[in-house]
Amino acid sequence: NAGVTQTPKFRVLKTGQSMTLLCAQDMNHEYMYWYRQDPGMGLRLIHYSVGEGTTAKGEVPDGYNVSRLKKQNFLLGLESAAPSQTSVYFCASNSRDRGNQPQHFGDGTRLSIL
């Protein structure tokens, strides 16, 4: 059982380049989330999805877009990467039982923007 899988694990981009981070979960979870983690800070929510075809903004959505075309996949896009987006990105998922289910996390994508 793979749980939550993120690809790629590492990436270096130049300012202005675009890329897509992939997240896949095999637990049939309805909810999926994208976070970023910066030194000395906890995780901050970028975007999230409560089901296939739906997305919503989190705490720090600017500069990012997301799509949830399939229930098991949640994609995070950077259209024009900026150095401020250098971070570690985590995807997570959990089930529909509101407020009572823990989130399952991937191992992160380490992204550097030069």
Add this chain to the structure above:
Amino acid sequence: SQQGEEDPQALSIQEGENATMNCSYKTSINNLQWYRQNSGRGLVHLILIRSNEREKHSGRLRVTLDTSKKSSSLLITASRAADTASYFCATDATGGGNKLTFGTGTQLKVEL
């Protein structure tokens, strides 16, 4: 903004000692969760305590919740070197739509 603030930011203890971490938060909550993060890995869920609970145990972990003070504590008893990690509290705020807000974390180092 961060909902939870953790104290201390860093903690170093000897193997076999107990480790206590504290979390304070700002709004009313449905539940509070604790996660562990080993270096270079994702977060792993440890324990969830609901707003109507005051204490919960899981193995060597003991969590308390005081909603009147908006605070929680995580106690790890008889610590081991393998407990070395960062620990985060996360709150599921009332009306927050099943989203979690994470604290800034406590870095625990357990030395042999």
